[in-house]
Amino acid sequence: EFFKSCNEVIILALKWLIWLAPIGNASLIIEAVLEVEDLGQSFRKIGLFACLCVALLIFYCTVFLSLLILLILRQNPLKYFFYFLEPMLLAFASTSCAVCIHKCLDICDNKIKMDNRLSRFTVPFFTALQADGKLIFFFKLS
Numbered sequence: 001e002f003f004k005s006c007n008e009v010i011i012l013a014l015k016w017l018i019w020l021a022p023i024g025n026a027s028l029i030i031e032a033v034l035e036v037e038d039l040g041q042s043f044r045k046i047g048l049f050a051c052l053c054v055a056l057l058i059f060y061c062t063v064f065l066s067l068l069i070l071l072i073l074r075q076n077p078l079k080y081f082f083y084f085l086e087p088m089l090l091a092f093a094s095t096s097c098a099v100c101i102h103k104c105l106d107i108c109d110n111k112i113k114m115d116n117r118l119s120r121f122t123v124p125f126f127t128a129l130q131a132d133g134k135l136i137f138f139f140k141l142s
Contacts, residue, residue: 014099083107097127
């Protein structure tokens with residue numbers, strides 16, 4: 001009961017953090033914008049960079065991961081994308097996969113019917129190692 005209560009408190013704290021993060025992000029952005037001299041040129045560069053990164057992440061998610069699911073599991077990738085759409089959008093919006101662990105565990109246990117021992121090991125482990133989408137930013141910067 002103690003650990004279940006601790007888990008609920010941590011999930012509640014993470015939800016509050018997710019709701020308050022846009023205020024902190026907006027204040028950081030406003031501070032950076034006030035220091036820029038040529039605002040139009042800076043926004044064009046940032047917009048191009050953001051569009052390129054989002055396009056590459058969408059390509060990676062839809063094409064590369066779909067091929068992996070199709071080749072390795074021999075199942076329809078759309079089923080998995082439908083199940084994991086909410087955690088993927090949450091991870092994209094918060095730029096952290098760690099906030100989605102509880103959601104992914106719930107999907108693995110209840111919808112995919114994965115063995116509980118396997119999901120409790122793989123989801124946190126691969127969430128900690130998950131850096132493949134972040135590589136797109138490094139390729140653009142180099």
